[in-house]
Amino acid sequence: MPPRKKARISQATSPASVSQPPTPPPADTASPSKSDEKLLNDPWTDEEEIGLFKGLMTWKPTGIHKHFRLLALHQFLLSNGYIHPRSEHSRPAGIWRKLQSLYDLEALDEREDARQLSDLSLESSNGEDEDDDVYSEAENKIHKEDFALPDDAYAELKWQQRFASQGEGKSESPPALPELNMAEEPPVRFTPSFSIEPSEAPTPSGRRGRPKAGSVRGRGKGAAPAPPPANKRRSARQAGSVAEEEDQGEEAEDDESEDEEEVESEETKMVNSLLLAGAAAFAAAAPVDIPEIPGITYGDYQHADPSGGWIPPTTAYSKGEYKQVVMLSFDGMHQFDLMNYVTKYPNSTWASIILKNGIMYENARASSPSDSFPATTALFAGASPRVSGIWWDDVYDRALYPAGSNCTGPQGTECAWDESNDLNSTIITGGGALNVSHLPLQLTAWGSCQPVYPHNFIRVNTVFEVARGNGLVTAYADKHLTYELLNGPSGVGLSEIYTPEVASVANTVEAQQAWDDLHWSALRNWTKGNFANGTTNPQGSPSMYGANFQAITWAQTNAGYLDAYGAKPNKSLEQALQYADKRLGTFLGDLKAAGQLDSTLLIVGSKQGQGPINAANETFLPGTQLTASVEAAGISVALTTTDDGGVMWLNDQSQAQAAKANLLANTTLGVEYVLAGDEIQHAGLGSPWLDSRVPDLIIGAKVGYLWASSPRFEDHGGYLPQDLNVPLIAYNPYLEPANVSTFVSNRQVASTMVKALGLPLAQLDGYRIEGTPILPGVFAS
Numbered sequence: 001m002p003p004r005k006k007a008r009i010s011q012a013t014s015p016a017s018v019s020q021p022p023t024p025p026p027a028d029t030a031s032p033s034k035s036d037e038k039l040l041n042d043p044w045t046d047e048e049e050i051g052l053f054k055g056l057m058t059w060k061p062t063g064i065h066k067h068f069r070l071l072a073l074h075q076f077l078l079s080n081g082y083i084h085p086r087s088e089h090s091r092p093a094g095i096w097r098k099l100q101s102l103y104d105l106e107a108l109d110e111r112e113d114a115r116q117l118s119d120l121s122l123e124s125s126n127g128e129d130e131d132d133d134v135y136s137e138a139e140n141k142i143h144k145e146d147f148a149l150p151d152d153a154y155a156e157l158k159w160q161q162r163f164a165s166q167g168e169g170k171s172e173s174p175p176a177l178p179e180l181n182m183a184e185e186p187p188v189r190f191t192p193s194f195s196i197e198p199s200e201a202p203t204p205s206g207r208r209g210r211p212k213a214g215s216v217r218g219r220g221k222g223a224a225p226a227p228p229p230a231n232k233r234r235s236a237r238q239a240g241s242v243a244e245e246e247d248q249g250e251e252a253e254d255d256e257s258e259d260e261e262e263v264e265s266e267e268t269k270m271v272n273s274l275l276l277a278g279a280a281a282f283a284a285a286a287p288v289d290i291p292e293i294p295g296i297t298y299g300d301y302q303h304a305d306p307s308g309g310w311i312p313p314t315t316a317y318s319k320g321e322y323k324q325v326v327m328l329s330f331d332g333m334h335q336f337d338l339m340n341y342v343t344k345y346p347n348s349t350w351a352s353i354i355l356k357n358g359i360m361y362e363n364a365r366a367s368s369p370s371d372s373f374p375a376t377t378a379l380f381a382g383a384s385p386r387v388s389g390i391w392w393d394d395v396y397d398r399a400l401y402p403a404g405s406n407c408t409g410p411q412g413t414e415c416a417w418d419e420s421n422d423l424n425s426t427i428i429t430g431g432g433a434l435n436v437s438h439l440p441l442q443l444t445a446w447g448s449c450q451p452v453y454p455h456n457f458i459r460v461n462t463v464f465e466v467a468r469g470n471g472l473v474t475a476y477a478d479k480h481l482t483y484e485l486l487n488g489p490s491g492v493g494l495s496e497i498y499t500p501e502v503a504s505v506a507n508t509v510e511a512q513q514a515w516d517d518l519h520w521s522a523l524r525n526w527t528k529g530n531f532a533n534g535t536t537n538p539q540g541s542p543s544m545y546g547a548n549f550q551a552i553t554w555a556q557t558n559a560g561y562l563d564a565y566g567a568k569p570n571k572s573l574e575q576a577l578q579y580a581d582k583r584l585g586t587f588l589g590d591l592k593a594a595g596q597l598d599s600t601l602l603i604v605g606s607k608q609g610q611g612p613i614n615a616a617n618e619t620f621l622p623g624t625q626l627t628a629s630v631e632a633a634g635i636s637v638a639l640t641t642t643d644d645g646g647v648m649w650l651n652d653q654s655q656a657q658a659a660k661a662n663l664l665a666n667t668t669l670g671v672e673y674v675l676a677g678d679e680i681q682h683a684g685l686g687s688p689w690l691d692s693r694v695p696d697l698i699i700g701a702k703v704g705y706l707w708a709s710s711p712r713f714e715d716h717g718g719y720l721p722q723d724l725n726v727p728l729i730a731y732n733p734y735l736e737p738a739n740v741s742t743f744v745s746n747r748q749v750a751s752t753m754v755k756a757l758g759l760p761l762a763q764l765d766g767y768r769i770e771g772t773p774i775l776p777g778v779f780a781s
Helices: 032-040 046-056 063-079 092-102 105-116 130-144 151-160 236-254 257-285 335-344 349-354 372-381 463-469 481-487 509-527 551-558 571-593 624-632 653-665 678-682 748-756 765-770
Strands: 324-330 358-361 394-397 413-416 441-443 449-451 474-477 496-498 544-549 600-605 619-622 637-642 645-650 671-676 697-701 705-708 728-731 738-740
Touching: 046 063, 063 092, 063 105, 324 372, 324 571, 324 748, 335 349, 335 571, 349 571, 349 728, 372 463, 372 481, 372 748, 394 637, 394 645, 463 474, 463 481, 463 544, 463 748, 474 509, 481 496, 496 509, 509 544, 509 551, 509 571, 551 571, 571 600, 600 748, 619 624, 624 637, 624 645, 624 653, 645 653, 653 671, 653 697, 671 678, 697 705, 748 765
Parallel strands: 324 544, 324 600, 358 738, 474 496, 474 544, 619 705
Antiparallel strands: 358 728, 394 413, 441 449, 600 728, 637 645, 645 697, 671 697
């Protein structure tokens, strides 16, 4: 017989139920005719219901954790494009209403509660049905005490359950080197001034070597000692004690220096052979010969100490918990890419090292728009487009003059911050400088007409300026010369910027990986106190530096996924993910060899995702069709920039609402929504009337639509979960591992980098103006 209910103490909720909303009450019983009418008026589409049922297979919102599970279910629907974030019926409250119409949630709550507390044993002495008491006692017990597995007995088990079991049929990453899962090593330095035929290149053995017993890999004078086993939270005091131990151990290591130098020499020979082979392969794949790459590739700025009121650079300054902070962006990577990878490869660098002592922010979000330029600005300035003035890499500014105009004629011009501004984008250096004749112009307060460089265009300072202004060495590597933007308004925030031109690289995953290796090589040289090209930097290693990598985003754009949910990457994408994992392990080894691993806060993630995920559901349209549609209605368009979302500037701003109506009426374009005119300001994104850069229209694409210049599997720039759902992890060998489910923004990386080195947060404009907080859980204080 059904269980006999006792008086309920309160509605079953999660442990933190004081502020949790209860399950919505059951709907009133309706007559059959009203039920039929309700079914016909159900706002849920078939695709949305399919996604809901798929999500329910993993996250069943019943029992004491039902509200947490519902949030996870809602995020699953958003991340996979089943629902739109602005749809009222698919928000959490709407999902509760939908579930209430399908199930008896109250009965399911009771069943789940009893199942979760099945260890409750009751003796039945009167012969009554035990189920009555089991259900009722379980329900009462829920309200009397919170349920949680004790950490002392289950901590390790809970950690292991994050990954798949290593059973039969599970593939693993390629064999790894000791402790750090390093496979091949990137070149120590990339100076391809030599001439070598591919046939002459030494071929490394196909067998991946491991150090012989008793040998020391990557260890030299001043290498870091073994990390202490206690207290996993980093502090400045611990970093200082490690440094003292290094000094005390130098004398003892002098006796071993000859043996270690011999080991280092053998390793150098091996790495140099890889360098020669890699350089030859890269040269063969690239469309042009590769000249010698200078350490810095922007203009005539060559490692000179900046003039003005800057503090002389020094590596000795550090008032924070860390001596170095590094940000690495694997562009295009999604959070689900990371979780699928660590499940498939439990022995990978990501799974066995980064997440083992890392804080994972599983609900991290990229900037909106998610184009590379504002996404990079978000990471290193901590500011949104409204404040930074960076909306896309191809934008319109109503206050500037066109290139070559000598600041005469009407104001308003396109500002393209991509490879089109290189002197020569077909060679790896980009020609060594920006083409000044292509830059927009501004009329200064004293009547002079001057070009606007990328660092002039950004309206806020960067983390590199804050660090440089406090006497620290900084460095960064990216894909175009225009990323000198990160110098900030001062123009000298970076001690060194290294930007090999990615547009010059052949359209193969191997060539993209070779380009990534240029950045890995620069990172290695920076850890050694060198410039990116391997020459000695008299100022030493940078305290704040970073780099981005392109192989993953290239593979997504050119190969994509084999399923609708991103669980099955194409061969090229799988190769790019594995390659990134190996190189990440190698970089950890570089930090350890330099004695910097323990004192470095490493932040790894992606500045943006990509979409659409489901190639079978993709609709490609040239972005010019949006412009053509609006202009056909007699509305003059100044500039339209699109990918899987878009922005538009009009010559007559008063026609914004008419342009919006036109785009929404043209159902062939795949427009989901449009913000126009004052709606943009009301959304908190700035005023098109008061700000010369804020677009007149912000255009959201439907899931599956891609507005681009040429067909491709994926791209980025829009506002969908596929663009915004990115991985973000803070790592240090002494950090306690944690999963943070709180929603965080990539903008918080900037504040965290400044805080890590103990620099004044108030000096960062993004923090001062927008209050961009630090990432939770990273610091002891």
